Amino acid sequence: MILRWSEQLIPTLREVPAEAEIPSHQLLLRAGLIRKLGAGLYTFLPMGLRALRKVERIVREEMDRAGALEILMPALQPPEIWRQSGRYTAAAEVLFKVADRAGREWVLGPTHEEVVTALVAGEINSYRQLPRNFYQIQVKFRDEIRPRFGLMRAKEFIMKDAYSFDATDEAASESYRKMYDAYTRIFRRCGLRTLAVEADTGVMGGKFSHEFMVPAETGENEVAYTEAGDYAANLEKAVSRGPMTPTPAVSTGPAPESFATPGVLTIEDLAAAPYNVAAHRQIKTLVFMVESKPVLALVRGDDVLNEAKFAAACGSALFRPATPEECRAALGALPGSLGAVSVKGLPIYADLQLRSARGMVTGANEDGFHLRHVDVDRDLAVTGWHDLRTVKAGEAHVESGAPLFIRRAIEVGHVFKLGTKYSEAMNARFLDADGKQKPCVMGCYGIGVTRTLQAAIEQWGDEFGIRWPVSVAPVEVEVMAINAQHADSVARANEIAEALSAAQVEVLVDDRDERAGVKFKDADLVGAPIRVSVGERSLSKGQVEVKLRRTGATELVELGSAVERIRALLAEEWNAVTVS
RNA sequence: CGGGGCGUGGCUCAGCCUGGUAGAGCGUCAGCUUUGGGAGCUGAAUGUCGCGAGUUCAAAUCUCGCCGCCCCGACCA
Numbered sequence: 001m002i003l004r005w006s007e008q009l010i011p012t013l014r015e016v017p018a019e020a021e022i023p024s025h026q027l028l029l030r031a032g033l034i035r036k037l038g039a040g041l042y043t044f045l046p047m048g049l050r051a052l053r054k055v056e057r058i059v060r061e062e063m064d065r066a067g068a069l070e071i072l073m074p075a076l077q078p079p080e081i082w083r084q085s086g087r088y089t090a091a092a093e094v095l096f097k098v099a100d101r102a103g104r105e106w107v108l109g110p111t112h113e114e115v116v117t118a119l120v121a122g123e124i125n126s127y128r129q130l131p132r133n134f135y136q137i138q139v140k141f142r143d144e145i146r147p148r149f150g151l152m153r154a155k156e157f158i159m160k161d162a163y164s165f166d167a168t169d170e171a172a173s174e175s176y177r178k179m180y181d182a183y184t185r186i187f188r189r190c191g192l193r194t195l196a197v198e199a200d201t202g203v204m205g206g207k208f209s210h211e212f213m214v215p216a217e218t219g220e221n222e223v224a225y226t227e228a229g230d231y232a233a234n235l236e237k238a239v240s241r242g243p244m245t246p247t248p249a250v251s252t253g254p255a256p257e258s259f260a261t262p263g264v265l266t267i268e269d270l271a272a273a274p275y276n277v278a279a280h281r282q283i284k285t286l287v288f289m290v291e292s293k294p295v296l297a298l299v300r301g302d303d304v305l306n307e308a309k310f311a312a313a314c315g316s317a318l319f320r321p322a323t324p325e326e327c328r329a330a331l332g333a334l335p336g337s338l339g340a341v342s343v344k345g346l347p348i349y350a351d352l353q354l355r356s357a358r359g360m361v362t363g364a365n366e367d368g369f370h371l372r373h374v375d376v377d378r379d380l381a382v383t384g385w386h387d388l389r390t391v392k393a394g395e396a397h398v399e400s401g402a403p404l405f406i407r408r409a410i411e412v413g414h415v416f417k418l419g420t421k422y423s424e425a426m427n428a429r430f431l432d433a434d435g436k437q438k439p440c441v442m443g444c445y446g447i448g449v450t451r452t453l454q455a456a457i458e459q460w461g462d463e464f465g466i467r468w469p470v471s472v473a474p475v476e477v478e479v480m481a482i483n484a485q486h487a488d489s490v491a492r493a494n495e496i497a498e499a500l501s502a503a504q505v506e507v508l509v510d511d512r513d514e515r516a517g518v519k520f521k522d523a524d525l526v527g528a529p530i531r532v533s534v535g536e537r538s539l540s541k542g543q544v545e546v547k548l549r550r551t552g553a554t555e556l557v558e559l560g561s562a563v564e565r566i567r568a569l570l571a572e573e574w575n576a577v578t579v580s
Numbered sequence: 581c582g583g584g585g586c587g588u589g590g591c592u593c594a595g596c597c598u599g600g601u602a603g604a605g606c607g608u609c610a611g612c613u614u615u616g617g618g619a620g621c622u623g624a625a626u627g628u629c630g631c632g633a634g635u636u637c638a639a640a641u642c643u644c645g646c647c648g649c650c651c652c653g654a655c656c657a
Contacts (some may be wrong), residue, residue: 514618
């Protein structure tokens with residue numbers, strides 16, 4: 001197959017568009033792959049769509065190979081099923097809602113658990129029909145608070161979502177494992193290095209999950225991991241043996257004692273002179289409005305509350321920090337002087353590091369005062385003890401004791417073991433061999449297809465453009481006649497392109513009457529793995545130049561053996577992304 | 581939603597502070613020259629200065645409101 005540049009729409013940009021901040025977003029625009037319609041809304045241009053289709057094809061092949069069945073569900077959904085699952089309110093913030101002409105409300109699907117479970121509830125009745133795994137590649141709509149970074153976080157994006165249904169928990173684990181393996185293969189075939197990390201289940205619910213992360217400085221997630229690779233977790237979920245400095249455990253007085261701390265509003269203020277209370281000797285008291293009611297969260301002064309862990313502890317994701325007025329209403333003081341000593345009637349969730357801590361300092365619930373000699377077990381009525389702190393780099397892995405590293409990453413896939421949350425809510429039951437009705441045990445599995453594409457660019461871009469892994473490159477080879485007015489060059493270039501095309505190679509011919517520099521720059525931007533340039537100079541010696549975009553290596557090849565050599569190089573490129 | 585920034589030919593931006601003629605580079609079109617890493621010359625087209633009010637003899641410029649976009653936080657593939 002031959003594409004001719006002159007007949008395409010490949011609007012490359014010489015300058016970096018002002019709207020793009022991160023390299024992959026800049027390259028998507030500069031290489032003429034996408035154009036923006038509005039915030040988080042993008043048109044895929046021909047080259048961008050070609051690359052996207054390549055990712056989709058890999059995903060399809062691996063899902064099919066893993067035994068999943070492709071279907072296609074509606075993006076427009078009735079709100080009833082969302083009420084039925086309970087997510088009409090739980091996920092309300094991301095739901096796009098539209099009205100039809102009669103004023104009836106509809107939902108634009110942000111995901112499809114409800115639809116697929118409703119389907120299964122109607123169609124699967126017997127254990128003999130299990131297991132089944134359904135997937136689709138489809139548009140999702142999410143009313144993101146802040147769309148960002150091009151395709152990375154869009155209001156409308158393409159996702160591969162799969163849903164497994166099993167008769168037993170063990171069988172569900174096997175389905176989960178199959179998807180996990182398929183994901184590993186998919187990302188490798190897309191040329192991506194990924195890290196599978198333990199993850200928080202969030203609003204999805206369920207038992208446990210793994211995220212597939214592409215390490216990148218521009219990623220929106222942070223991952224904690226050991227060098228040996230025996231542990232990797234999203235920072236939201238990560239645990240360690242605890243902070244580097246132990247929590248004080250020696251009582252300093254028989255009862256809490258108030259002391260004046262005028263102007264002190266932060267942990268740092270209190271840690272500084274004249275008070276000199278080290279941060280790890282302080283109790284940080286945070287107030288959240290959980291489903292409109294105040295709840296206290298306590299962590300050590302030098303720790304950072306992990307909101308995902310807090311959500312798990314209090315059993316709700318619907319919370320926000322309390323306003324100063326709400327803090328005053330709940331505790332009688334403004335942030336900066338808050339504490340949990342003697343507080344009654346409010347839920348208090350405390351981090352495990354504070355358990356049995358003694359000789360601590362915390363706010364007195366009186367503006368400008370703090371309490372010292374606080375012994376947690378004696379002075380605080382803690383509702384629940386949980387791991388609430390965010391792990392820090394350098395802390396010890398729970399099992400091996402090895403130091404944890406932290407780095408940023410892009411989440412490209414997420415697999416969940418859901419259990420029966422949706423099947424029970426939506427009544428997806430089957431008749432088991434023992435004659436009893438049981439809910440299907442579910443799993444769900446997502447890949448951000450458009451995000452994966454951008455992650456590949458983020459990982460493989462350089463200052464000149466995109467160095468596509470051949471498996472997702474819009475075309476495999478670009479051929480150009482350096483001087484479009486030199487008839488012999490043009491003829492030879494076309495011959496090579498025809499021969500490659502005959503050998504099932506996807507070729508882009510830059511047939512524009514542009515100067516060499518322009519075509520070279522554009523070739524680097526668009527990033528075909530192999531570039532063939534035919535020019536008078538080398539042609540006079542019977543040669544053409546072949547360049548590998550990935551390594552930058554160039555070689556001169558005899559005209560007669562050029563096609564053979566290109567195919568050999570191409571085979572090597574494919575080998576680099578092949579999974580056996 | 582809170583905080584910050586920006587909106588001027590297709591793109592990148594200047595002009596705004598201190599009101600009066602709307603500009604540059606790139607791109608586009610025509611012609612000539614040039615042809616191995618974003619060429620040169622000549623000529624040309626392209627603007628409701630985001631929208632709406634207000635102040636003023638006069639508004640891209642000052643004021644107010646709205647809209648859009650980008651960045652930082654919460655959400656997620």
